[in-house]
Amino acid sequence: MSKSIITNSFQETQKQGELLAKELKGGEIICLEGELGAGKTTFTQGILKELQVKGPYISPTFLIMKNYPITKKQKFNIYHIDAYRVKSQDILSLGWKEISKDNNNILIIEWPERIKDILPQEVFWIKLKWIDDEKRLIQFF
Ligand SMILES: Nc1ncnc2c1ncn2[C@@H]1O[C@H](COP(=O)(O)OP(=O)(O)O)[C@@H](O)[C@H]1O
Ligand SMILES: [Mg+2]
16 A cells, blocks of 8 residues: 545545546546545545546436546546446446547546456555544555
């Protein structure tokens, strides 16, 4: 594990997302593991903000996969996936093979452990844990 940090507000968790986003070159898959309310979507919002994605950042819960295409300001084609209710097969049928190997893309996945069998070896794995109402533990593996 390379880093482990405690955040004391949702803004601090967003900030962690922003910091990670600064490192992205294209082609990365960011896996956010954690229970409901742990802060996966909050962390994602920080990434999207840093990558100049125009809000609002709709939670993909009802969409499975939300795409934010490249714009003049936004240089990556971003996919935000919520695998809570799906099986690997559902993600495959959305064009996963092509999407996951394209270096113009950034993929952010909530509940990645549910589709572990189709994830490549090289991913950013981040675990969020609820400590109390305002505190979360964020582990970067
Ligand atoms: N330190 C913190 N980090 C992240 N979220 C926090 C924190 N403290 C409070 N919260 C709140 O917890 C909730 C986290 O929700 P969300 O990011 O949607 O979680 P998830 O996507 O993991 O279900 C939000 O309402 C957020 O405002
Ligand atoms: Mg969420």
